[in-house]
Every structure is written in structure tokens, then in C-alpha cells.
Amino acid sequence: MDAKTLIDTNKDEILRQWIEAVYSLYPLETTGFVRTSSDPFGNPVGDMTKQAAAAIYNAITGEDTAVDTVKAALDRFVKLRAAQRANPSQGLGVFYLMKPILRKLLLPQLAKDDLETYLGVESRLDSLTLLAFDMYASARETLADLRITEIRNQHAQLTRWAQKHGVISTSQAR
Amino acid sequence: MAKLPTPQQLIADRPAFPDKHWLNVKSEFTPGSFCYPAKKDTMELLHMPNPHEWDPAAEDWGLPENWERILCDAFADRLEKHRSLKLFMDICVRCGACADKCHFFLGTNDPKNMPVLRAELLRSLYRRDHTMLGKLLGKTVGARAWDKSVVKELFYYAYQCTECRRCSLFCPYGIDTAEITMIVRELLHEVGLGTHWIMDPVKNCSFTGNHLGIKPHSFVEIVEMLADDCEIVTGIRPKTPFNQKNAEILFITPSGDVFADPGIYTFMGYLLLFHELDLNYTLSTYASEGGNFGSFTSFNMAKKLNAKMYAEAERLNVKWILGGECGHMWRVLNQYMDTYNGPTPVNMVKPVSPITGTEFTNAVSTKMVHVAEFTADLIYNNKLNLDPCRNDHIITTFHDSCNPSRGMGLLDEPRYVLKAVCNNFVEMPENTIREQTFCCGAGSGLNTEEIMELRMRAGMPRGNALRYVQQNHDVNHMACICAIDRATLPPLANYWAPGVTVSGLHELVANALVMKGEGKRTLDLRQEDLPNVEPDEAADTGEEQ
Ligand code: SF4
Ligand code: SF4
Numbered sequence: 167m168d169a170k171t172l173i174d175t176n177k178d179e180i181l182r183q184w185i186e187a188v189y190s191l192y193p194l195e196t197t198g199f200v201r202t203s204s205d206p207f208g209n210p211v212g213d214m215t216k217q218a219a220a221a222i223y224n225a226i227t228g229e230d231t232a233v234d235t236v237k238a239a240l241d242r243f244v245k246l247r248a249a250q251r252a253n254p255s256q257g258l259g260v261f262y263l264m265k266p267i268l269r270k271l272l273l274p275q276l277a278k279d280d281l282e283t284y285l286g287v288e289s290r291l292d293s294l295t296l297l298a299f300d301m302y303a304s305a306r307e308t309l310a311d312l313r314i315t316e317i318r319n320q321h322a323q324l325t326r327w328a329q330k331h332g333v334i335s336t337s338q339a340r
Numbered sequence: 341m342a343k344l345p346t347p348q349q350l351i352a353d354r355p356a357f358p359d360k361h362w363l364n365v366k367s368e369f370t371p372g373s374f375c376y377p378a379k380k381d382t383m384e385l386l387h388m389p390n391p392h393e394w395d396p397a398a399e400d401w402g403l404p405e406n407w408e409r410i411l412c413d414a415f416a417d418r419l420e421k422h423r424s425l426k427l428f429m430d431i432c433v434r435c436g437a438c439a440d441k442c443h444f445f446l447g448t449n450d451p452k453n454m455p456v457l458r459a460e461l462l463r464s465l466y467r468r469d470h471t472m473l474g475k476l477l478g479k480t481v482g483a484r485a486w487d488k489s490v491v492k493e494l495f496y497y498a499y500q501c502t503e504c505r506r507c508s509l510f511c512p513y514g515i516d517t518a519e520i521t522m523i524v525r526e527l528l529h530e531v532g533l534g535t536h537w538i539m540d541p542v543k544n545c546s547f548t549g550n551h552l553g554i555k556p557h558s559f560v561e562i563v564e565m566l567a568d569d570c571e572i573v574t575g576i577r578p579k580t581p582f583n584q585k586n587a588e589i590l591f592i593t594p595s596g597d598v599f600a601d602p603g604i605y606t607f608m609g610y611l612l613l614f615h616e617l618d619l620n621y622t623l624s625t626y627a628s629e630g631g632n633f634g635s636f637t638s639f640n641m642a643k644k645l646n647a648k649m650y651a652e653a654e655r656l657n658v659k660w661i662l663g664g665e666c667g668h669m670w671r672v673l674n675q676y677m678d679t680y681n682g683p684t685p686v687n688m689v690k691p692v693s694p695i696t697g698t699e700f701t702n703a704v705s706t707k708m709v710h711v712a713e714f715t716a717d718l719i720y721n722n723k724l725n726l727d728p729c730r731n732d733h734i735i736t737t738f739h740d741s742c743n744p745s746r747g748m749g750l751l752d753e754p755r756y757v758l759k760a761v762c763n764n765f766v767e768m769p770e771n772t773i774r775e776q777t778f779c780c781g782a783g784s785g786l787n788t789e790e791i792m793e794l795r796m797r798a799g800m801p802r803g804n805a806l807r808y809v810q811q812n813h814d815v816n817h818m819a820c821i822c823a824i825d826r827a828t829l830p831p832l833a834n835y836w837a838p839g840v841t842v843s844g845l846h847e848l849v850a851n852a853l854v855m856k857g858e859g860k861r862t863l864d865l866r867q868e869d870l871p872n873v874e875p876d877e878a879a880d881t882g883e884e885q
């Protein structure tokens with residue numbers, strides 16, 4: 167079988183196995199719930215993971231490689247990882263859970279001369295992970311900014327009053 | 341040679357099969373997972389029991405020597421006092437209906453954030469001392485003994501519950517985990533454990549009236565500055581009546597809306613609306629905080645802070661109280677005020693709107709009316725001249741704040757007002773609004789910046805629903821009727837749905853309100869350009885209509 171057909175016929179299995187791998191990172195008591203509920207608002211983690219799985223598949227197979235659409239499709243999932251796991255390797259390592267799945271499902275059946283197509287898939291996965299790394303870093307930066315903005319907003323009117331009375335200078339207020 | 345770990349090893353959060361029963365997994369106090377502790381001198385000033393310096397990240401929390409006795413006695417006392425608590429301890433059948441309804445569970449995926457297990461943390465202690473089976477069979481029936489790590493665990497999870505009551509909506513027995521959390525917090529206070537973000541405002545409210553501890557004369561000046569800003573926008577400087585005896589109405593609202601962005605614009609909205617109505621009302625410097633930070637601490641503290649409202653209503657000899665947009669203030673008013681501090685002073689009477697003559701029979705006992713009801717009644721009776729087109733650049737949704745929605749059933753009045761002042765309104769998905777609303781993730785004293793990450797997890801279900809209407813219906817605004825929401829939703833929106841702004845209801849009301857003798861409106865209350873004003877019209881600024 168050529169690589170393209172092989173990947174297509176294995177699509178569902180690739181998605182299923184990756185989603186499972188991500189779910190199994192959660193505490194045992196939780197995994198059953200994220201696995202079974204399909205309500206996008208009642209089980210947002212499940213919904214975000216499924217959306218990310220589809221986006222990863224489309225990107226690595228070369229079906230959708232426009233940076234903007236890939237990023238948009240991964241946005242919720244990466245933000246979730248950035249909020250849930252402070253450790254970047256834990257946050258982003260989920261993308262690499264795809265490699266052993268691909269290798270197990272695809273490599274044994276692949277014709278030798280089609281190796282290049284397969285390597286293309288893996289290398290797109292690498293690019294995708296790098297894109298996600300940017301998104302992750304920017305989400306963490308947003309988190310840090312939110313803290314600062316919040317401290318400022320809490321006392322915004324008090325600060326204006328203090329400025330008016332010369333208690334603090336305008337530059338201090340910033 | 342040491343091997344590099346594989347990616348799988350790096351990201352694994354748990355072994356394939358946990359080696360411990362869930363109840364035995366210890367809580368980890370990593371930075372960002374806990375609120376800063378209350379200061380010793382704050383606790384001393386408030387006469388709280390066992391004040392001491394401590395650090396949640398440290399091994400030793402400096403508990404008093406007889407901590408176990410104190411906690412056991414306090415728990416027995418609460419079981420005696422609140423029959424509901426005893427019932428909640430006894431009747432849970434572990435059906436699991438509540439398990440996936442908590443935003444903290446959905447966002448953290450930590451099993452102990454399932455409401456049933458959150459309650460089980462206390463219930464397991466209850467079993468040992470207060471049930472026959474537990475006394476006899478101990479662990480086999482899920483009973484356990486107090487130890488210091490249990491105290492830590494209770495603290496960890498009592499401050500990962502926003503007392504939002506979403507879980508109780510789904511419980512066939514109506515078990516209210518929020519009340520269990522309240523009791524746990526109360527117990528922890530017995531051994532001197534509280535958080536800074538809650539206790540500092542409690543102290544300030546106790547001593548100076550408002551949560552930042554601003555002295556009365558400065559408080560008045562700050563409000564007057566807001567009236568000045570109103571004048572810049574409308575050409576009219578609304579009156580700011582303070583401490584006026586014999587006024588008909590006392591207006592009480594959270595002081596957060598006097599100090600914080602964007603809450604101040606809601607406060608300006610009140611000033612303009614009341615001015616336009618020529619309402620005979622007064623603000624108070626003594627009862628200048630509607631929000632009841634005591635309710636995050638203990639029932640007694642909530643009662644003490646709440647007592648100011650009636651005391652001031654009596655001193656100023658007002659007929660009734662109008663309450664601003666606030667969350668837990670209304671939970672306390674609607675659920676507890678009568679028993680805490682009722683009956684009302686004799687000078688108070690059944691609230692009647694002086695503008696429409698409507699009798700607020702629902703408030704006949706507490707004599708306190710919600711401003712959303714008050715304004716909805718004005719609009720219903722055609723008493724306001726509104727130009728909703730001024731808000732046409734806004735496509736708004738409405739966040740039901742947990743306390744007014746689940747705590748008191750205030751669902752339709754704010755929507756009625758919102759639709760009258762905004763032409764573009766979109767609801768979020770059905771299972772995320774009204775009674776089923778998702779919490780902002782930081783209520784009940786958790787909106788402190790040191791746990792911002794935790795808040796983004798807990799707020800994720802709300803953020804996710806908001807993002808959905810942003811992407812599918814171009815929503816760019818979210819209105820709410822809670823001062824804590826006005827502080828917590830902006831960061832939530834910035835993270836999960838950037839581009840969505842947040843405001844109180846009465847900010848939008850005042851933007852749409854056509855006032856007698858006002859200047860041409862080219863700015864909204866935030867002094868941002870109103871995009872729907874024609875440029876040539878804008879040149880007429882200041883001209884009276
Ligand atoms: S009250 Fe709210 S935060 Fe607390 S357990 Fe129930 S759903 Fe969760
Ligand atoms: S829904 Fe009620 S009875 Fe069922 S597990 Fe939750 S608290 Fe217990």
C-alpha cells in the first residue's frame with residue numbers, strides 16, 4: 167500500500183489511539199468521564215482534545231497546512247495545556263504521543279520506497295509542535311499579564327484619586 | 341549511562357494504575373495552587389481563634405497543640421446547629437449525578453474536585469465520630485481519622501470550590517456542597533487557617549465600611565470623581581447624596597464598583613439613572629460595602645457584616661433599601677439576612693417604586709430590592725427614554741452570576757433590561773446559562789492573582805461557552821450583574837475569548853439612557869468614542885437636545 171492510502175485507511179485508529187493516550191494522562195477516576203461524555207460544553211476537555219486530534223491529523227497528512235488555520239484549530243487545546251500544566255514538557259509532550267502510534271500502525275506495512283512520504287508526516291508533526299510551542303509560550307505570557315492587569319484594575323479609581331491629590335505621581339500609578 | 345526519559349515518561353502524570361486509594365493521595369501545595377494565608381495581626385484584630393503566621397507550602401502549619409480536639413468539637417457543634425449539614429452528611433447515595441457538574445472538576449480533572457468527593461473529605465471524618473458503622477468498622481466503610489494532612493486537604497479543596505451550587509442543581513437530594521464548603525472553611529478558621537484575600541477585606545469592612553479600608557471622606561471624594569466623569573460624557577453632573585437622613589431609599593452596592601475597572605462604569609450608570617429619575621435616595625459611608633466577605637469566612641462573620649445594612653437604614657430613617665449588582669451580597673440577603681438580622685427596623689416599609697408605584701411584594705420581608713428588578717419595572721412601565729442604537733457596536737451575551745441566578749432565581753429581569761438597551765443579544769449554550777450557569781471560576785473569595793492559573797482552569801467551562809458564541813455569533817461583549825464577575829471575567833475573557841469586553845448591566849443602561857437636558861453623546865461611559873455617532877453630528881458636542 168502506498169503511504170497516502172495507508173494513512174487514510176488508518177485515520178480513525180490514529181485519532182482514537184492519540185485521544186486515548188491523552189486521556190490516560192489524567193487521573194484514573196477522571197479518564198472514564200472524559201472518554202464517555204460527548205457534550206462539548208459538559209465535557210470541554212474531551213471536546214478540545216478531539217478537535218486537536220483532527221487538527222493534528224489534517225496538518226501532518228498535509229491536508230491542511232495553512233499556519234493560521236492550524237493554529238486556530240489548536241488554540242483551545244494548547245491554552246488548556248498551558249493552564250493545566252505549568253511544566254512545558256508536560257503541556258506540549260502530548261503532540262509526541264503521536265509518533266509511536268504512527269510508527270506502530272504505519273511503518274510495518276509501508277513499502278520501502280515510500281519512506282519519504284512517511285518521514286514527511288513526522289516532520290510536519292515536528293513543525294506543528296513548534297507552532298504549538300509558540301502558542302503555549304504566548305498563553306503563559308498572557309497569564310502573567312493578567313495578574314499584573316488585575317492588580318492595576320482592582321485599585322484603578324483609587325489610583326486616580328491618589329494622583330489627583332498628589333499622593334502618588336502619574337508614573338508611579340502606571 | 342543515565343538514559344534520557346522518553347516523551348511518554350516526561351509527560352506521564354500518573355502511573356498506569358494508581359498505587360493508592362484516591363482518599364490517600366496527598367495534596368501538593370505548589371505555587372499557584374493555593375491562596376496566600378491571612379496575616380496574624382488581621383486575625384487578631386478580628387478576634388479570630390488561634391491567629392498565627394503560617395505558610396501553606398511549608399510542612400508545618402503551626403496548628404495549635406489541641407487542634408484535633410478543637411476541630412472535632414467545632415464539627416460536632418456545627419452538626420448540632422445546622423440540621424441541613426447532618427442531613428447532607430447522611431443522605432448522599434453516591435449516585436455521581438453531581439460528579440461532572442463542577443467547573444473545578446471540568447477544568448482541573450482532579451477527582452477530588454468532583455462535588456461528591458469534595459464532600460466525602462468531610463463525610464469520611466463524620467463517619468468515624470458520628471455513625472455507628474464508622475465507629476465499629478472504620479476504614480472499610482469509608483471512615484477515617486483526623487490527621488494534619490487531612491486538615492491540609494480540607495483547606496486545599498475548600499478553596500477550590502467557589503460555593504456556586506451548580507452541583508446541587510443536579511443532586512436528586514438537593515445536597516448543597518457549597519454549604520459543606522462553607523462549613524469546612526468555618527472549621528479551618530477555628531484553628532487559625534484563613535486566606536489573605538478574604539480576611540483583609542473582612543477587616544476593612546469591619547473597621548471602615550468598604551473592602552479597601554478607604555476612610556469615609558475619601559470614599560465620598562472618589563464617588564464625586566465618578567460624577568465628574570459622568571458630566572464629561574453626558575454634560576450632566578449627577579448628584580451624589582451621602583448619609584442623608586429621611587431619604588426614601590438607601591442604596592447599597594459593592595464598593596468594588598467604586599474602586600475597580602470596569603466596575604466603576606456600572607456605578608456611574610447608577611448615578612446617572614437615579615439622577616434622571618430624581619430619586620429620593622442616599623448612599624452611605626458606613627454601609628458602603630454591599631458585598632459580604634464574611635460569608636466566605638463563617639456564618640457569624642457574615643451576620644456581623646450584614647448587620648450594618650439595617651443599622652444604617654434605621655439611623656438614616658429610610659423606607660427601604662435598593663441593592664446594586666452584586667453576587668454574594670444577594671445570596672446573603674436572599675437566603676440568610678432575615679434569620680441573621682431580621683426583622684427589619686420599624687421605620688422600614690414594604691418597598692414601592694416611587695416612579696411606577698409598583699409594590700415589590702417579593703421583598704416584603706427583607707425590604708430590599710434588586711436594582712435589576714427596579715430597572716426592569718421602570719422599562720416595563722415605559723419610564724425611561726432609551727436609545728439602544730448607541731449600543732449597536734455591541735453584540736452582547738449575558739453571564740448569569742451564580743448567586744443571583746441559582747441563589748435567588750433572578751434570571752429574566754436582567755435579560756429584559758439588557759434587551760431593552762442593546763439591540764444585539766445572543767445567549768450562550770443552554771447548559772451553560774440560567775440555573776445551569778457556569779461560575780466565573782473565582783467567586784467566594786478566590787479572585788486573587790496568585791492563583792490566576794487555577795482560575796483559568798476553573799473558568800474554562802465558562803470561557804469555552806463564551807468563545808463558542810464569539811466564534812459562531814460574533815459576540816464581542818458579556819454583561820453580568822456581579823461586582824466579582826466584573827473583576828474575574830475580564831481576565832477569563834482575555835484568556836479564553838480575547839476580544840470580548842465585560843461590563844455590568846447598568847453601564848449599558850446609562851449608555852442608552854437619553855437624559856433630560858443632556859449633551860450630544862459622542863462617548864460612552866468609558867470615554868471611548870461611540871462608533872455609531874455620525875462624524876458631523878459629533879461636531880455638535882455639548883449642544884442640548
Ligand atoms: S458548589 Fe460549585 S464549586 Fe463547589 S463543588 Fe459544587 S459545583 Fe463545584
Ligand atoms: S448527586 Fe447528590 S446524592 Fe448523588 S453523589 Fe452527588 S451529592 Fe451524592
